[in-house]
Amino acid sequence: MASLWSMLPTLVLIAILQPQGSLADADTLQDFCVKIPTPAVHVNGFQCKDPAQVEASDFTSTVLKNPGNTSNGLGAAVTPANALTFPGLNTQGMSAARIDLANGGLNPPHFHPRATELLYLAQGTLLVGFVTSTSENQLYALKINAGELFVFPKGLVHFQLNLGPGPALAFSSFNSQNAGTSQAAKALFVSNPIINDVVLEKALQLSAAEVQRLRALISKI
Numbered sequence: 001m002a003s004l005w006s007m008l009p010t011l012v013l014i015a016i017l018q019p020q021g022s023l024a025d026a027d028t029l030q031d032f033c034v035k036i037p038t039p040a041v042h043v044n045g046f047q048c049k050d051p052a053q054v055e056a057s058d059f060t061s062t063v064l065k066n067p068g069n070t071s072n073g074l075g076a077a078v079t080p081a082n083a084l085t086f087p088g089l090n091t092q093g094m095s096a097a098r099i100d101l102a103n104g105g106l107n108p109p110h111f112h113p114r115a116t117e118l119l120y121l122a123q124g125t126l127l128v129g130f131v132t133s134t135s136e137n138q139l140y141a142l143k144i145n146a147g148e149l150f151v152f153p154k155g156l157v158h159f160q161l162n163l164g165p166g167p168a169l170a171f172s173s174f175n176s177q178n179a180g181t182s183q184a185a186k187a188l189f190v191s192n193p194i195i196n197d198v199v200l201e202k203a204l205q206l207s208a209a210e211v212q213r214l215r216a217l218i219s220k221i
């Protein structure tokens with residue numbers, strides 16, 4: 001039987017030849033995939049249509065064709081073209097979105113747990129920025145004009161504010177079929193069911209009345 005020492009060069013070689021990433025779990029394609037006790041069909045993502053039934057039209061979509069409705073408290077509408085709204089994207093590892101912003105409109109601080117976002121500004125002028133996950137919470141923000149790109153690194157809190165004048169239109173691509181969006185204000189104040197007030201009072205150093213006031217305001221946007 002080979003000793004551990006004699007096998008060491010082989011083990012090192014195997015480790016070196018392993019492709020990057022193959023030593024970790026595959027990235028998840030949805031928020032969670034709870035294991036069920038009895039065997040049944042369950043996949044990471046969505047099941048595939050029978051290839052015999054697939055048509056060219058499965059690979060096109062009109063979901064980004066029309067402007068979103070920005071008549072809301074934020075003056076913003078984000079329309080996703082992902083595996084949920086455009087089935088042809090299932091398993092392709094990418095998706096897109098259309099971002100319409102009224103004059104002064106804001107896509108509020110949020111993050112995508114599963115994707116980097118590459119934004120192309122088609123019309124208008126935006127203040128865009130993201131905050132790092134380091135203890136410094138470094139903000140990288142600047143003004144971009146039509147025709148310019150900005151990249152929001154995966155999982156970092158970011159925002160887009162339309163500096164005007166007039167509406168702004170941007171298109172974003174994501175390196176996930178289902179990037180996911182967690183909006184900071186909504187996740188904290190209007191989760192379902194709501195987070196215990198004491199948690200928010202302590203975390204944000206607010207009074208009970210201030211938490212109530214913010215929850216009421218944020219529930220309307």
Ligand SMILES: *[C@@H]1O[C@H](CO)[C@@H](O)[C@H](O)[C@H]1NC(C)=O
Nearest residue numbers: 067068069070071072073077
């Ligand atoms: C946009 O949303 C507002 C508020 O919900 C609504 O009153 C309005 O009819 C909508 N406009 C269109 C074109 O759907």
